[in-house]
Amino acid sequence: MALNASEIAKIGKVAITAYGKNKPVDQINMDRPLLDALIPKAKDITGGVDGFTINIFKSNGGNGQIWSGNNRVTYNSRSPNDYSKWDWLNHHDGFVLNEDELKRAGITVNDDVGKSTATKGEAVALTNMIVSNFMALEEGVKDDIHKYLWQDSSTTGSPIPGIDNIVSLTPSSGTIGGIDAANTYWQNIATTSVATTLAGMLGALEAAKRNILKRRGKFTHIFVGGAFYDALRNAVIGANVTQVTYGSGSKLNIDMATDTLKFDGIPLTYVPIFDDTSVLATTGGVAWTNRCYMLNLQNSIELRRDSDDFMRMRYPGRPIDQYTYHFAMTSKFGLGCAKRNSNAVLAI
Amino acid sequence: MKIKQPYLLALVTYSSAYKAPVAVFPHEVDILKVRFGEDSVLITDTPPPIKEAEFDTEEEYARLLEVHPGTEAAPNPVREVFRNLAEFEAAFEETPKRGRKPKDDVDGAAD
Numbered sequence: 001m002a003l004n005a006s007e008i009a010k011i012g013k014v015a016i017t018a019y020g021k022n023k024p025v026d027q028i029n030m031d032r033p034l035l036d037a038l039i040p041k042a043k044d045i046t047g048g049v050d051g052f053t054i055n056i057f058k059s060n061g062g063n064g065q066i067w068s069g070n071n072r073v074t075y076n077s078r079s080p081n082d083y084s085k086w087d088w089l090n091h092h093d094g095f096v097l098n099e100d101e102l103k104r105a106g107i108t109v110n111d112d113v114g115k116s117t118a119t120k121g122e123a124v125a126l127t128n129m130i131v132s133n134f135m136a137l138e139e140g141v142k143d144d145i146h147k148y149l150w151q152d153s154s155t156t157g158s159p160i161p162g163i164d165n166i167v168s169l170t171p172s173s174g175t176i177g178g179i180d181a182a183n184t185y186w187q188n189i190a191t192t193s194v195a196t197t198l199a200g201m202l203g204a205l206e207a208a209k210r211n212i213l214k215r216r217g218k219f220t221h222i223f224v225g226g227a228f229y230d231a232l233r234n235a236v237i238g239a240n241v242t243q244v245t246y247g248s249g250s251k252l253n254i255d256m257a258t259d260t261l262k263f264d265g266i267p268l269t270y271v272p273i274f275d276d277t278s279v280l281a282t283t284g285g286v287a288w289t290n291r292c293y294m295l296n297l298q299n300s301i302e303l304r305r306d307s308d309d310f311m312r313m314r315y316p317g318r319p320i321d322q323y324t325y326h327f328a329m330t331s332k333f334g335l336g337c338a339k340r341n342s343n344a345v346l347a348i
Numbered sequence: 349m350k351i352k353q354p355y356l357l358a359l360v361t362y363s364s365a366y367k368a369p370v371a372v373f374p375h376e377v378d379i380l381k382v383r384f385g386e387d388s389v390l391i392t393d394t395p396p397p398i399k400e401a402e403f404d405t406e407e408e409y410a411r412l413l414e415v416h417p418g419t420e421a422a423p424n425p426v427r428e429v430f431r432n433l434a435e436f437e438a439a440f441e442e443t444p445k446r447g448r449k450p451k452d453d454v455d456g457a458a459d
Contacts, residue, residue: 050365085365086365087363087365087366152368152370153360153362153366153368154358154360154368154370154372154380154383154384155415155416157383157419159362159363159366160366161366161368165368168368168369169371169397170357170369170371170394170396170397172394173357173359173369173392173394174359174367174368174369175364175365175366175367176366176368177365177366178364178365178366190397192397192398193398278414281411281414281415282411283370283371283372283415284355284370284371284372284396284397284398285355285371285396285397285398285401286371286397286398347397
């Protein structure tokens with residue numbers, strides 16, 4: 001059986017890696033701050049027909065009255081609780097190796113059962129090939145999950161909402177988590193067309209903070225795109241003048257980089273994929289690079305995942321009509337939100 | 349070709365518990381309907397976050413193909429509505445013709 005060009009190219013790269021004795025240096029993967037923040041606090045998906053629910057408290061149903069003397073007072077029935085309903089999805093990614101690829105990489109495959117008879121060279125080649133492919137698989141899966149966590153379902157086709165849906169630019173429309181977003185308690189804070197002046201940006205951040213605090217909410221993380229970060233940094237720089245005086249013979253050590261931008265003690269975390277339209281395409285006219293998300297990842301937005309099936313390696317059996325080896329990684333996960341009004345999205 | 353279009357707020361139904369708004373150009377509504385089903389896409393009266401925007405038709409067609417990819421089971425919904433860029437651009441060339449008033453009316457308006 002002949003090899004195709006891409007198979008030969010793959011084998012060539014693996015062979016070079018083996019001779020070079022260095023781990024392949026990653027050129028393309030980006031940080032995934034949302035996934036990194038959510039995973040440590042992820043909750044388990046338990047069985048159930050309809051995904052999972054999160055209980056919420058929606059109304060005091062107050063019936064307070066002033067009375068005096070023989071006035072009659074009234075009582076009402078109350079229904080202060082409700083629940084939001086969320087679902088999870090199945091995610092798969094996988095790759096295949098065929099016997100010709102392996103042979104060209106110096107690995108002979110047989111159908112023996114029992115103790116391995118592989119040579120040292122075969123073991124090195126196989127390890128390099130598998131390690132590289134597994135790294136690619138794992139990084140690719142993380143990238144994909146991170147994208148699904150952010151992006152709107154109309155783009156991903158995902159049956160579960162992303163942050164773009166939960167913390168929406170149009171927060172009063174739709175049904176999110178089974179609750180009509182027309183309910184004012186079930187709306188996140190959203191401000192678009194924020195002026196890129198210091199007053200405009202700080203005003204929007206302060207207003208969002210105040211609106212979050214209004215209902216006893218809080219935000220724990222701020223995620224921004226490059227354009228929002230730059231606009232805020234430039235606005236801050238434009239409003240501050242630093243004067244440096246130094247005498248002859250002295251040396252200056254000036255680091256021009258911005259160390260950290262913070263708001264209310266929370267650092268603004270740059271999300272690299274916000275600046276990559278091939279990953280997060282612009283929808284609704286509001287580019288991701290222009291956005292700032294103030295999220296509550298402590299007790300509002302949560303990741304639910306199956307602890308037994310989240311980035312789990314799978315080894316499907318060999319098909320009867322192909323001499324191939326399949327490797328896959330599967331995940332079951334979904335996002336839930338207990339309090340939409342504890343989150344905000346701003347956009348310049 | 350540069351075109352200026354308003355945004356509409358479409359509501360896409362994914363399940364009984366999940367209906368999400370998305371701001372789209374008018375030409376994207378049919379694509380959403382092909383992708384998610386005719387009855388699953390409604391146009392709302394809610395104003396979108398951005399009123400209107402100008403786009404280059406070539407870039408917009410490329411964006412649509414990226415945002416609405418096909419699957420193994422279903423062909424690309426964009427190509428189902430606009431088979432190629434020329435067809436996409438033709439849709440905008442036809443729009444003014446459809447809205448043009450009869451000659452008599454135009455003359456009358458000039459008076």
